Amino acid sequence: MVSTIVWGTGNIGRAAIRAVEAHPALKLTAVLVHDPAKVGRDAGELGGLGHRLGVAASTDVEAVLATAPGAVVYAASGDIRPDEALADIVRAVRAGAVVVTPSLYALYDQRGAPPELRQPVLAAIAEGRGSLFVSGVDPGWANDVLPLLVSGLATTVDAVRCQEIFDYSTYDQPDSVRYLVGMGQPMDYEPPMIAPTVPSMVWGGQVRLMARALGAELDEVREAVERRPLDATVTTASMGEFLAGTQGAVRFEVQGIVGGEPRIVIEHVTRIHASCAPDWPLAPDGVGAHRVIIEGRPRIEVTVEAADEDGNRSAGGNATAVGRLVGAIDWLVAAEPGLYDALDVPLRPIAGRLGRRRP
Structure with a gap:
């Protein structure tokens, strides 16, 4: 199973915790948070699952990335902190992880993205052999x-x-x-x-x-x-x-x-x-x-x-966007390291998901 981190536990992060837990090829191994009040809380609680997962939230990015995760779902916002989001994502890619995120708008069409955004990502891929797939939360x-x-x-x-x-x-x-x-x-x-x-x-x-x-x-x-x-x-x-x-x-x-x-x-x-x-x-x-x-x-x-x-339409939109990203992780892990967009990554059924217990 692919060791997977969820970075951020807001609207997108909550859905990401549930999606990773439900995916038969992924294993949630860590959750990163910004709010000190969330440190130590169980991922199941933060994801609204109603049961514990035995994974405690942490703010220690260095320690979590040092475990060499296979994948990172970067769910922290990039709306008002695009430079910080880019730095976080580059750090995770350089650590060798497959990173999926909605947070870098300019990389939705990665081939047309400005060089100042593309080049740091490509350099991190070359160094760490990780990958990045950005898809919108619109969804x-x-x-x-x-x-x-x-x-x-x-x-x-x-x-x-x-x-x-x-x-x-x-x-x-x-x-x-x-x-x-x-x-x-x-x-x-x-x-x-x-x-x-x-x-x-x-x-x-x-x-x-x-x-x-x-x-x-x-x-x-x-x-x-x-x-x-x-x-x-x-x-x-x-x-x-x-x-x-x-x-x-x-x-x-x-x-x-x-x-x-x-x-x-x-x-x-x-x-x-x-x-x-x-x-x-x-x-x-x-x-x-x-x-x-x-x-x-x-x-x-x-x-x-x-x-x-409980029927929330906004939460439903977030969940489907996250489903697209999390559902791509095992495909990206098997693919060559690289910078991918929605035309590269297939939308496909997930083997073993039908009838699986809801998280």
Whole structure:
């Protein structure tokens, strides 16, 4: 079995602990945390499993990497600490581990990543013989392997659209919802998530990856953003009150332009309440879904709903993103050391998983 570390125990790390524990070819051997209050706590507790795994959380990165793990699931955030995340990941790769992570947006399309990001990783691979696979937490499969797979069912493809549709009233991350996304803020507030160039920085790599797979030459990558205010004050169960007149919904697109037209589009439609922007696309259950639309002949539309942690749609999205990453580990261990992206790593069934006891 592949000795596997989970580094970080937030929303992604919790799901990663459960995914590693469930994988028949992996063995969870260590958990790394940043918060001193989590040191010594059992991984089963941190992962929400309801039972102990006999693995205590640690902050000692050096000692954990010195055990020569076969794999590291790097689940710590790279949103506001990209340099630190890169340094952590390079350190693990140099130690000889296969590393899987959603935390380095620019490496979603690793071939088009800037040299200052690519070169340290390639140097660590050459030195330590480890590997790195980066896939999005959006989740990545919804913006790469799924649309590309579905496009293969069409006779002609005019455009590919990937949508995330989500009601944030169920999302227990108040700082992110209010300040990163801007829900409940005045309409003259500029949410960091949709500031100019930020959507392209985060999702542009996935647009370029799909273009490469489809053999399309991009003219450019554009952004389009629309925001709507709340007509009435609403109250959510986990985040409290959001006032009338403040931002209640945001819709943005990252567009891959081919021949002057948006042909490859990643779109987010998010609300804090279903009453805001009812004319925008809605999830079938009104909560959350990922949708792929292939405009062509025939027109194909696929909607995926995922739920985890007692039905939570956000947790379901995280879990499927983690499933893609953790499910790739044994394939990466058997492959040559290298820097991989979603077009390199197959999405495949995991032998021995059917009927396995849920962690």
